[in-house]
Each structure stands twice: as structure tokens, then as C-alpha cells.
Amino acid sequence: MKKIFWPTKKLGNKNYFEILGSGIDEFDGEKEYLSTSSIDKNKIVAIEEVIIYQKRPSRANMQPRLNSVWFAKMKNTVKIYSFSEENKNEITKYILSTGFAGILCNVKEVYSKYLEKMFLSKWFNDLKDKSTHGSTQQAINNQEIKDFEIPLPSLPEQKKIVYVLDAIQETIKVQEKIIEKTKEIKRSLLNEIFNAKTKNKKSKLQFKIKKWVKLKEMADIIMGQSPSSKFYNIVENGLPFLQGKAEFRETSPQPLKWCSQPIKITEKGDVLISVRAPVGDTNLADQSYCIGRGLAAIRSKPNLDNFYLFNYLQRVKEQISNLGSGSTFKSINKETLENFEIPFLSLSEQCEIAEILQTVDQKIEIEQKKKMLYEELFKTMLKKLMNREIRTDNLKI
Numbered sequence: 001m002k003k004i005f006w007p008t009k010k011l012g013n014k015n016y017f018e019i020l021g022s023g024i025d026e027f028d029g030e031k032e033y034l035s036t037s038s039i040d041k042n043k044i045v046a047i048e049e050v051i052i053y054q055k056r057p058s059r060a061n062m063q064p065r066l067n068s069v070w071f072a073k074m075k076n077t078v079k080i081y082s083f084s085e086e087n088k089n090e091i092t093k094y095i096l097s098t099g100f101a102g103i104l105c106n107v108k109e110v111y112s113k114y115l116e117k118m119f120l121s122k123w124f125n126d127l128k129d130k131s132t133h134g135s136t137q138q139a140i141n142n143q144e145i146k147d148f149e150i151p152l153p154s155l156p157e158q159k160k161i162v163y164v165l166d167a168i169q170e171t172i173k174v175q176e177k178i179i180e181k182t183k184e185i186k187r188s189l190l191n192e193i194f195n196a197k198t199k200n201k202k203s204k205l206q207f208k209i210k211k212w213v214k215l216k217e218m219a220d221i222i223m224g225q226s227p228s229s230k231f232y233n234i235v236e237n238g239l240p241f242l243q244g245k246a247e248f249r250e251t252s253p254q255p256l257k258w259c260s261q262p263i264k265i266t267e268k269g270d271v272l273i274s275v276r277a278p279v280g281d282t283n284l285a286d287q288s289y290c291i292g293r294g295l296a297a298i299r300s301k302p303n304l305d306n307f308y309l310f311n312y313l314q315r316v317k318e319q320i321s322n323l324g325s326g327s328t329f330k331s332i333n334k335e336t337l338e339n340f341e342i343p344f345l346s347l348s349e350q351c352e353i354a355e356i357l358q359t360v361d362q363k364i365e366i367e368q369k370k371k372m373l374y375e376e377l378f379k380t381m382l383k384k385l386m387n388r389e390i391r392t393d394n395l396k397i
Contacts, residue, residue, distance in 0.1 A: 006153045006388060012146025016109045019142050020102035024063040024095055027053050031092075033060045036072045036099040039079035042120060051095065062096035067107050069115045070100040073139040075132040078125055082116040101145055114158035117165050118150055121382050151386050160392035161385045168378045175371040179364060186360045190315045193353055194343065207353065209343040216338035218304040223275070223334050224264050224291035231261040239265065244294025245274035245281040252286040259290040270297040271310045273320075275337070277329040280320035282313045296337060308350035311357050312342055 009016050033056065035048040051060055062070075064083045072079035079100075083091050096102070105112045118124055127148060132138035153161070193207060215221070224242075232241065240255035247254050253272065266272065270285040276294045284306070291297060298313075300306040313320065320340065324330030345353075384390045 006151035006386070008149040009152045010146060011103060011148045011150065016106050016152065018104040018106075019145055020062070020065065020068065020104055021142075022061045022098055024053075024061055031095050033057065033097070034081070034094050035059070035097045036074065036077065036079050039072070039081055041078055042080040042082075042116060044081070048097075056095070059097045059099065060095045061098050062100055062102055064091045064094055064096060065102070065104050066091060067105045067112045068102050069105065069112050069119060070096060070102045071119045071128075072099055073101050073128075073132075073141075074099065075129050075138040078120065080116055080119045082112050084112045099139075101140070101142065103145075109155060110152065111155060111158040111162060113162045113166075115150075117162060117382060118386070121386060122379065123383070123386065124148075124150070157392060160395045160397055163395070163397045164385065164392065165378060165382060168374060168381060172371060172374045172378065175367060175374060179367045179371065182360060182364050182367060186357065186364070187315075189357065189360065190311060193356070194312070194315065207345055207349050209345065211344045212341040213344045214338060215298070215340045215342055218301055218342065218344075219271075219309065220299045220301070221334050221337050222264055222266070222270075222291075222297040222299060224293050224295040224297070226292035227259055227261050227263050227290070231259050233258045233260060239288060239290040241290045241292065242272070242295055243292040244276060245278055248272075248274075248281060248283045253283055253289065255289065264291050264297070265289070266291055266297040267299065269306045270299050271306055271313065272297055273313065273337070275333075276331040277324070277326075278321065279324035279330050279332050280313075280317040282310055282317070284310050296334070298337075303347055305347065305350040305354050307354040307358060308345075309342065311353070 011017050011019065030050050030052055033048045033051045034044065038044055038046050038048050049057075051057070064070075066083055066085075066088055069082040070080065081096075081100075103115060105115055128140060131140050131144045131148075133140075152158075194209070226243065231238070236258055238258045238260035240253075241257045241259040242253050242255055243257075247256055266285040266289045268285055268287050272283045272285055272289075272291070273296050274281040274294060275296045285297065298309065300309060320332070321330070323336050323340070324332045381390070385392070
């Protein structure tokens with residue numbers, strides 16, 4: 001049976017779309033500025049800054065419109081946001097960066113939420129990435145966007161497709177709430193274990209801290225050192241190379257490069273800590289890595305449990321971060337790390353604490369894996385719906 005694809009329309013077709021130019025309406029008071037860093041996939045994760053019209057960054061120059069969809073123009077970035085009837089109050093709240101391309105939809109032909117899903121698809125982002133250009137930061141311009149052809153079923157079919165995909169995304173949101181709630185439980189446990197002042201009465205989980213010792217008494221500090229760039233590889237040749245915190249995942253580090261001439265090597269179980277902006281983020285090495293100047297490895301001596309140390313350093317991350325020096329990019333040196341004090345407990349007590357917290361971490365990991373499965377389901381369903389491999393003819397909404 002011959003596969004039948006949806007009809008396509010160019011984004012430059014003015015009967016269906018309008019590509020929005022830069023320039024904003026003058027406004028009184030304050031608005032929130034959304035840079036491309038403010039968006040993760042299709043949700044706001046942080047406001048870049050609060051602005052006023054007269055004094056705002058030059059890039060804060062894109063005006064939200066009802067039924068408009070925005071995507072980041074840079075290569076290898078999936079950052080999408082839309083303004084529809086559901087969130088129309090946000091139109092007067094935000095100003096966007098010129099790093100976004102804005103597409104205004106003709107509501108008689110195009111459902112903006114459908115276009116949002118299309119811009120999230122791997123197909124569209126592969127198309128976008130192939131069209132980017134530039135020496136410093138590769139991106140696309142409006143002329144290239146005009147020539148993009150996208151699948152465009154009928155308006156009722158668009159709404160059915162969105163209905164199916166929204167159902168999956170709602171499940172992902174539920175998983176995110178479960179993960180965040182479990183992390184809150186862990187933070188509360190850490191406070192109880194280390195006898196935080198927020199507790200008015202003694203908890204059964206609180207351990208008596210006998211004394212405080214310098215980290216160098218309990219562990220060895222190995223500062224990262226970046227080798228020559230000629231030894232970096234983007235394919236697996238040598239040890240996986242970690243430059244800094246940016247390559248940390250929720251569970252284990254994710255190397256972006258490999259190093260064929262390792263200089264500083266971690267061992268499995270070492271506590272990794274970022275020592276250059278940002279300072280204080282931690283992870284556990286799940287294997288041997290070559291580490292660059294942005295990281296240090298803390299290798300526990302026999303009287304220190306590495307998981308106990310990892311969790312304590314997570315709890316005092318802000319305190320460690322405040323030890324960083326430098327006006328532009330903060331960093332922390334080996335001596336400062338070595339002299340940082342940690343609570344001394346017997347090894348058996350450390351192991352007891354580690355066991356309690358590992359149980360919670362296992363719960364977090366299970367929920368994160370569920371979330372990843374739903375995210376893969378979303379991608380698969382999006383692809384199949386766009387290719388008409390799954391039909392929604394009989395779906396009533």
C-alpha cells in the first residue's frame with residue numbers, strides 16, 4: 001500500500017503564516033524578558049531579566065502575538081514557545097529575544113498548538129540545522145525560514161493530533177512533579193540527618209556530629225587539567241573527557257568528547273565537583289574519566305564513604321559556591337577545597353546515612369526512567385502522526 005503524506009505549505013505562504021519581524025510596542029512599567037536560555041524545549045525555565053522599555057537589552061526586541069509560535073534560530077537548539085488562547089494573558093507579560101523566529105498563524109487554516117508540536121519534531125530541527133550558517137554561532141534567517149515546507153493537514157486533523165500529543169505531555173508533567181517531590185523529600189532528609197536548625201525537636205534521623213575535619217584529612221583532591229585540543233575526539237577514541245558541569249546528567253556524567261592522551265583520570269566512585277563557574281555542582285563518577293580544568297575529583301580515603309560525602313556536598317553546594325573567587329567567572333582552587341570542613345562520623349554511621357539516601361535516589365532514578373520512556377513515546381507518536389502512519393479519523397474531541 002502506497003504511503004500517503006500530508007499536503008505541505010511553505011512558512012512563507014502568507015495565506016497560512018506570517019513571519020514576524022523585530023520591533024516591539026512601547027510599554028509602561030516592567031516586563032519579563034525571555035532569552036533563548038529562558039526556554040527548555042517548550043516551557044519557560046527561567047526569566048532572563050525584568051526590563052523597562054527605555055532601558056532594555058538590544059536583543060529584547062520581539063513582540064509576542066496571539067496565535068504566534070516561536071523557535072530558537074540557532075543550530076542544535078530545541079526551544080519552542082507559543083501564545084494561544086490558553087495563555088493569552090502572557091502576551092502582555094513577556095518580550096522575546098531576537099534569537100527567536102516568530103510565526104503568526106492564520107487561525108482559519110493553522111492551529112498554533114499544532115505548529116508548536118511540529119517545531120518540536122526531530123524532522124523540523126534536522127531541517128533547521130541543515131540550513132544554519134555563520135562562523136561564530138550558526139543560525140538561520142527569515143529568508144531561509146520562508147522556504148521551509150511543513151506538513152499541514154486540515155484544521156480538525158491538526159487539533160486531533162495536538163490532543164493525542166498533549167495527553168502524553170501531561171503524563172510527562174506528572175512524572176516531573178513526582179521527581180521534584182521525591183527530591184524535596186531527599187532535601188528534607190539531609191536537613192534532618194545533619195541536624196538542621198530548621199527542626200525544633202530532635203529527629204530519629206539526626207546523627208551526633210563528633211567533630212569537623214578538613215576534607216584533605218579524609219580524601220585526596222585531584223584537580224582537572226585540560227590536554228591539548230589535538231587530543232580531543234568527537235568519536236570514541238581514548239577515555240571519555242569531561243570539561244565541566246555542563247556535561248553532568250541527573251544520574252551520571254555524559255561526555256561530549258573523548259581524549260586520546262589522558263592527563264587527569266578519575267576512578268569509579270570518585271566525587272566530581274565543578275570548580276569553575278558554576279562552582280559546587282557535584283556528581284559521582286560511574287567509570288574512569290579524563291577531567292578538564294572545570295572539574296576536580298575527590299577520592300575518599302578508607303574512613304570516608306564516597307556516597308556520604310557526595311550527599312553532604314550536595315547539601316552545602318551554596319556554601320561551597322560562595323568560596324569561589326573571581327569577578328567575571330568564579331573558581332575555587334585545590335587549597336580551598338582541601339581546607340573545606342565536613343562533619344566527622346564513624347564509617348558505620350556514614351554507611352547508614354548512605355543507605356537511607358540511596359533508597360531515595362533509586363526512587364528518583366526509577367521515575368526519571370519512566371519520564372524518559374514517555375518522552376520517547378512522544379517523539380515516536382509525533383513522527384508517526386506527521387507521516388500519517390497513525391490516523392485520527394475516528395477520534396472525537
